[in-house]
Amino acid sequence: MATNTMKHVNQINLISFGITDKALLEMLRAETARIFSCKVNHKEARTELGQFFDGTRRQYNADSLLQMVDQNYSKAESKTLGLFQVDLFIPILTYIFGQAYLNGRSAVASGYRLVDERYGIKTNRQNYPERFLKEVIHELGHNFGLIHCRNIGCVMQASTYVEDIDLKNADFCPVCRKQLEQ
Amino acid sequence: MKKNSILIVDDEASVRDSLYNWFLEDGFEVSCAEDASKALKILDHEHFDIILADIKMPGMDGLELLRRIKQIKPDAIIIIITAFATVDTAVQALKDGAFDYVTKPFDPDDLSHLIRNALRQVSLKEENETLRERVSALEQVEDIIGESQAVKKMLTEVEQVAQSNTSVIITGESGTGKELIAKAIHANSLRKFFPLVSVHCGALTESLLESELFGHEKGAFTGAVYTRKGRFEMADNGTIFLDEIATISSKMQVELLRVLESKSFVRVGGNKTITSDFRVICATNRDLKKMVNEGSFREDLYYRLNVVNINVPPLRERKDDIPLLVNYFIAKYCKSMSRPLVIMEATAMKRLQDYDFPGNVRELENIIERAIVVGNGKEIKLRDLPLSKPVTLSKTESLNDLEKQHINQVLTNYSWNISRTAQALGIDRVTLYNKIKKYDLKQ
Numbered sequence: 001m002a003t004n005t006m007k008h009v010n011q012i013n014l015i016s017f018g019i020t021d022k023a024l025l026e027m028l029r030a031e032t033a034r035i036f037s038c039k040v041n042h043k044e045a046r047t048e049l050g051q052f053f054d055g056t057r058r059q060y061n062a063d064s065l066l067q068m069v070d071q072n073y074s075k076a077e078s079k080t081l082g083l084f085q086v087d088l089f090i091p092i093l094t095y096i097f098g099q100a101y102l103n104g105r106s107a108v109a110s111g112y113r114l115v116d117e118r119y120g121i122k123t124n125r126q127n128y129p130e131r132f133l134k135e136v137i138h139e140l141g142h143n144f145g146l147i148h149c150r151n152i153g154c155v156m157q158a159s160t161y162v163e164d165i166d167l168k169n170a171d172f173c174p175v176c177r178k179q180l181e182q
Numbered sequence: 183m184k185k186n187s188i189l190i191v192d193d194e195a196s197v198r199d200s201l202y203n204w205f206l207e208d209g210f211e212v213s214c215a216e217d218a219s220k221a222l223k224i225l226d227h228e229h230f231d232i233i234l235a236d237i238k239m240p241g242m243d244g245l246e247l248l249r250r251i252k253q254i255k256p257d258a259i260i261i262i263i264t265a266f267a268t269v270d271t272a273v274q275a276l277k278d279g280a281f282d283y284v285t286k287p288f289d290p291d292d293l294s295h296l297i298r299n300a301l302r303q304v305s306l307k308e309e310n311e312t313l314r315e316r317v318s319a320l321e322q323v324e325d326i327i328g329e330s331q332a333v334k335k336m337l338t339e340v341e342q343v344a345q346s347n348t349s350v351i352i353t354g355e356s357g358t359g360k361e362l363i364a365k366a367i368h369a370n371s372l373r374k375f376f377p378l379v380s381v382h383c384g385a386l387t388e389s390l391l392e393s394e395l396f397g398h399e400k401g402a403f404t405g406a407v408y409t410r411k412g413r414f415e416m417a418d419n420g421t422i423f424l425d426e427i428a429t430i431s432s433k434m435q436v437e438l439l440r441v442l443e444s445k446s447f448v449r450v451g452g453n454k455t456i457t458s459d460f461r462v463i464c465a466t467n468r469d470l471k472k473m474v475n476e477g478s479f480r481e482d483l484y485y486r487l488n489v490v491n492i493n494v495p496p497l498r499e500r501k502d503d504i505p506l507l508v509n510y511f512i513a514k515y516c517k518s519m520s521r522p523l524v525i526m527e528a529t530a531m532k533r534l535q536d537y538d539f540p541g542n543v544r545e546l547e548n549i550i551e552r553a554i555v556v557g558n559g560k561e562i563k564l565r566d567l568p569l570s571k572p573v574t575l576s577k578t579e580s581l582n583d584l585e586k587q588h589i590n591q592v593l594t595n596y597s598w599n600i601s602r603t604a605q606a607l608g609i610d611r612v613t614l615y616n617k618i619k620k621y622d623l624k625q
Contacts, residue, residue: 063200089287090200090204091194091200091286092197092263092288092293093200093204093287093290093293094287094289095290096290099203100207101203102207142207147206147207148208158207158208160291
């Protein structure tokens with residue numbers, strides 16, 4: 001059980017920006033609460049995302065979004081993750097699925113690149129919620145100090161393609177779980 | 183587990199931050215520098231497995247930084263990143279020793295591959311260093327213990343012959359350390375970074391020896407499930423050590439001569455000619471010249487092999503070295519058995535110096551090992567030595583008589599258990615069988 005994990009953290013906050021799928025948001029909240037064994041709140045937020053849009057790359061700057069979440073929504077003794085539906089980038093990479101401060105209090109994750117149609121694959125919307133959940137857990141894992149794991153199937157394994165995300169589980173391997181609980 | 187380290191050199195804070203977070207999440211120890219001069223300062227006192235440097239920076243650019251780092255640390259793994267790739271700069275970077283050259287922004291998967299390849303290079307480099315250390319450890323001829331004139335003369339010969347490419351025959355009785363001499367020659371030769379491949383000819387039948395030396399193709403004979411390289415092929419650029427060369431058959435003598443002359447051969451069951459550049463060192467405890475005269479060893483092969491002959495003296499001819507050897511083996515076995523260092527009682531040492539050691543250094547080594555195992559004090563006493571009574575040389579007895587008597591005694595002590603007797607005598611089983619036959623010993 002991950003009760004020790006939350007020793008210094010009261011709760012996890014999921015803040016959604018422009019995501020309207022209520023069932024998806026509730027699933028993310030409930031599953032995150034189950035996996036981290038802690039209280040998870042969900043709140044909708046309205047922010048003008050245009051200021052984070054990079055016209056040259058036609059993508060949204062994840063570093064700036066992460067800063068915005070950290071400055072405006074994060075609180076001490078809690079972890080806060082911003083949920084988006086936009087194409088994220090960081091200056092050095094063509095795209096990312098999510099981003100977090102290692103051992104920090106804030107993270108962001110986006111479902112934009114988690115759908116099959118972006119890759120010319122036959123649409124299968126059933127994969128989408130689970131992929132989004134894995135990304136949320138992965139980024140929150142970084143917030144709790146976990147680094148990428150080499151254990152196949154662990155949610156902390158680095159994923160660069162959606163196929164990689166499909167291969168791993170939504171939960172932590174015993175090694176990461178133990179570290180999380182310390 | 184040791185963390186890999188990375189240094190990021192880029193004047194753009196957003197790029198530095200992006201890479202910093204990415205590598206932190208990937209488990210790296212990350213440092214950043216905003217320009218080349220700061221990077222050089224950091225590199226002055228810190229080591230990094232990988233250095234990622236942007237090409238376009240104010241002041242010293244990435245290519246200049248690459249050249250400077252390579253001057254100080256030729257093995258450094260440096261990846262050059264740029265926003266504007268041109269063929270010229272890419273070629274220049276690679277010519278100057280960059281590990282790779284990438285254009286930003288890059289695909290996350292490309293970055294993962296790039297770093298994985300760089301880390302593979304890091305581990306190969308570390309492995310290479312370890313192997314080099316191991317090889318230079320081999321160079322130490324300290325394992326050849328002795329300060330007697332006989333040993334000094336032999337070491338001078340080893341030194342003289344090592345640097346050349348000539349064939350060497352090492353002669354000497356069993357247990358004198360012929361293989362050690364072969365190792366010393368190889369370790370001090372120009373071939374030292376390539377393999378020293380040993381073959382114990384006496385332990386293999388003719389067909390096995392043929393397959394062992396020349397290798398075989400898959401299906402060449404029953405049981406040849408895979409194609410296998412032969413020892414000559416494995417010794418390419420190195421040295422092949424053929425122990426107990428006198429035991430090889432006439433057919434193998436012809437084959438060996440042909441290989442030594444052409445440095446080429448065909449695997450058993452194959453038809454492709456394979457060439458290999460090796461140096462050959464042989465060892466024997468027999469008198470090869472006598473065998474040539476008797477017709478049991480080919481004269482042409484003898485002259486081919488016997489360009490230089492190094493004779494390893496038996497221990498009884500260098501008794502002054504016994505105390506040194508005793509102390510060396512005591513230190514060796516106390517260390518390997520994690521025991522405090524013991525010393526040898528004077529009377530025990532005297533007994534050893536009076537003994538003739540038919541099994542030579544190997545026998546002495548086994549005596550010391552046994553004494554450390556069975557003894558339980560700070561001192562090896564006379565009773566810890568497996569020499570039941572003082573061995574005195576009778577004027578009426580020859581050395582052969584003494585050897586016969588001693589072997590017979592040890593055989594009886596071990597109820598004719600060949601392996602244990604051979605171990606106690608410090609000789610191999612084949613030699614023991616030969617001696618039993620020679621002296622016509624019976625149970």
